[in-house]
Amino acid sequence: LLRFLRVFGCGPGRFHEAGLSSQIKIIRVPCTGKVDVMHLLRAIQKGADGVYVVGCLEGACHYNEGNLRARERVNHVRMLLEEIGMEADRVRMYNLSSGEGPTFAAYAKEMTEEYQETWGPTLSRESLKGKPRGRVKHDHDWSGEGL
């Protein structure tokens, strides 16, 4: 079974009306230009089976080029996943207008079907036990000192 499909989307679109299953988690951001490489990688690292970013139609970004930057970052993450032998298609970028709820749901269905037919789980359940270790926390903050 699909564990989670993470979606980063911008704008107050009517995506909630699309009738998505509970396995699909939507993370709203002010603009897809805000979505960082680490956001996408961390989602996969924490066990999401697929991630897709939904931005405005090209040329319609409120911040001019946020969705174009997001696409470049998505392509970079796809390359990073391929490097370690993971399917690049687990991370995708789509462009939709805010009224295209059914298309949004269709993309989710498409990824779910592809997951079930081709990919399988990202990482085994056993390997996901325990907290993924990211940046090491330290007790002392020496930020800026020594420069």
Added chain:
Amino acid sequence: MIVAKRKPIEEIKEMLKGYKKVLNVGCGTCVAVCLAGGEKEVEVLNAQLDMARKLDGRPDRTGCLHLRATMRPGVSGGSGREGEKLRSHSFHGLRRRGSIHCGAISDKPVFPAVDTTFIGVNQGVGWYEERCRSCSSCVLGLTGGVCPSPCAPRAFSTALAAEPTKACAR
């Protein structure tokens, strides 16, 4: 400024084979500017290594740390505190370290995760120019600031000696 590029993930994995705990260390100076080993790059490498090891069925521990200045005391204003920060992380149980940049003070094995490509200057976003080859025999005082080494090491130096009035040397 040192310009570097990250090593292929396969090479990094090969170096770290046999180690169960790895700390990726980035530097906030040269390699951060060329987007090879700064704060974000160590986090990306850390996530990649973490996932790659899990895919290989090795749930080892990895962590990353970003240092903002040189770790050597007395160099470039570095107080050595960054070095202390690095040493203090043995308390976190991360005993083997893969370093994403060159040079470090540590009693643990340190592996480079980037290849230094050249010493240059940053002229713009993603635009680097080679200005020094570390030849240890600088003649910039004679050449008016134009280094004869990067473009044509031998030919140009020889031509400079033979024809001091040559246009490119003026």
